[in-house]
Amino acid sequence: MSRGPVRRPTQADIARLAGVSQATVSLVLNERDSDVRISPTTRERVLAAMREWGYVANASARSLAGGQNKIIGVHTFEPVFPTTSVDFYFPFLLGMEQAAAELGYDLLLFTSAGGERQVFRDGSTRLSLADGALLLGRDPNVEEIERLRDTGFPFVYVGHREVSGAPVSYVAADYAGATQQLTERLFELGHRRVAYARIGDGDAQPSRDREKGFRRAMPAGEARRLTGPVWTLESPDDVAGLLAEIRHGGITAVVAEQVLLAEELLACAQRDGMSVPGDLSVVVLGDSTGARRTDTPWTGLAVPREEMGRQATHLLVRLLETPEPDARRENVECPLMPGTTVAPPRREQ
Amino acid sequence: MSRGPVRRPTQADIARLAGVSQATVSLVLNERDSDVRISPTTRERVLAAMREWGYVANASARSLAGGQNKIIGVHTFEPVFPTTSVDFYFPFLLGMEQAAAELGYDLLLFTSAGGERQVFRDGSTRLSLADGALLLGRDPNVEEIERLRDTGFPFVYVGHREVSGAPVSYVAADYAGATQQLTERLFELGHRRVAYARIGDGDAQPSRDREKGFRRAMPAGEARRLTGPVWTLESPDDVAGLLAEIRHGGITAVVAEQVLLAEELLACAQRDGMSVPGDLSVVVLGDSTGARRTDTPWTGLAVPREEMGRQATHLLVRLLETPEPDARRENVECPLMPGTTVAPPRREQ
């Protein structure tokens, strides 16, 4: 029988109904242990009226007036759509969902920025409907992040972000640590010459972190360059050349940044009659989201996306409830996958 | 250097700067072709001031003044968590996300209802933070749906829902139609005795719809009962007995409600030396979300979850923008999966 949008009851309506003032309704609603006291009788009358009329605070008014909404915004810099992104995106969301539920917050997914997924649009942002925000994306617009930081709006980036000017809060996977451990394990097994390889430029933060971990695992001294070369390929087509270099250089183990690279390497190696891990150990630093063509159980790391989502949410809520002037950074350990693509090097014949 | 949140410039600030009134700033900002005109000179002055000071409209104030929030609420009656639900839940969400993005709405995920996932809590609901809501869940609380309907709050259920009293709007998969087509196809292939089987009680709406489709495909007349028996098993353990009945009754094709049932049936049949589809054709009415143990390409239907999410979102937005007194119901066709588990019956020897 509902004809047209029914106007939602406001605090003023409830106040009229309960025979009190709007201010009293607000005070009851927010249960502040402020200096203002409300008698239990009145409180109960107000609560009853709220229940009866299904009163719900207006989020916009509330946030305009400076109150909390118990809403966490989630902004992704890429559309979730192209289905390839789904595997990347959803585990984070899952973790956020779980943490938000525990903490009593709802999640506001910003989808409406249009194709470009900007935080600011026509100079305005809907983000501020939420109490704070989680930002997410492999290829964020750095200027927008800086601009948002400068507004003082609380947010946490999911993933390692360094921007110019003041730092921002983030929760990142500890790629460096995991890579270091994996690489050290190769040396422990007896490998002496270990290479690092990636496809694409190594400019992205996760890429830099991984390389840093690799370098940290290198033995000290001047042998370092010889011991652990880093190759950056432009495309998967270059893998054949990489393999030639590997054989030439007496390299017995490769740390591959991406699954795609590792798979290509495996294919080339097998074509050359080499076995993995018999002739060549391979460690992979990416996880298997996206297209993977083989079921090879790679030795490497897993990206703890769910845990990152959870932890970012917890961090944000901490920041919301007790604001801090400085940015906070947290690392989440990457679980190591044992896999079957690493073995001791073949003994010199 | 940002010490504390810098106050963002408001329209009043811009107005002062450009030597106009706040109203003018608002008018310039919104470029309404209203009856109010602004001279190009003034417009330019205002725009310049906005640019210079990095003016950003306050979303809360804007929606407070405007009424609509451009937010669609999403309520799930089960937690997304137990990871088994993820496959069920996310495709819907994906469709909603896409549609919401197209339509310029954001998605508010209600997670905070605590363990019980109730719409109403203490008699009030956070749902109305949003302009309207999408409800979702295999096992919803029917009373809550009725109550929500009676508040006049606009919502669309994703899935077929019938509740007592007035009807509610929903977008459902056309299980009945797809089941009917699949069953008719069996008869066309020459099967004469076709059974329907399920595990668990058939009380849920999707179950009833499927059975209805099955019955519709039956040839008319009194032969109907004999032609198409319906079995309801209590547990997978009963499948062996079911198979015995099938062989006894000369049944050559089975319409199985769940993948689990079909897989069990296949296992039993093979144990008995029967082949599928040689000796027994099997159609499956569930899709493969959740644990499936074999890779059998079942002949059956797919649940168009993404499309349902998309369509529900579109329907809701239509309802929001031009309110209608009556509930709307829409069906989404289930794609049919050809699969390899259906064949003509073996010729009588």
Place this chain on the structure above:
DNA sequence: TCCAGAGGCTAATAGGTATTAGCATTTCTG
């Protein structure tokens, strides 16, 4: 009897925007 103090509540205001009635000025029309 007067005063102090506490208890219980309200009036008033801020917060930033959108909208509309209406005012002042200029230009057009006959």
Place this chain on the structure above:
DNA sequence: CAGAAATGCTAATACCTATTAGCCTCTGGA
């Protein structure tokens, strides 16, 4: 040149909540 119409803008108000200063009443003590 008077009156009408168009132009360009502003003042005022509504939207709904949170917060604070302050008012009124009642109790207990001196």
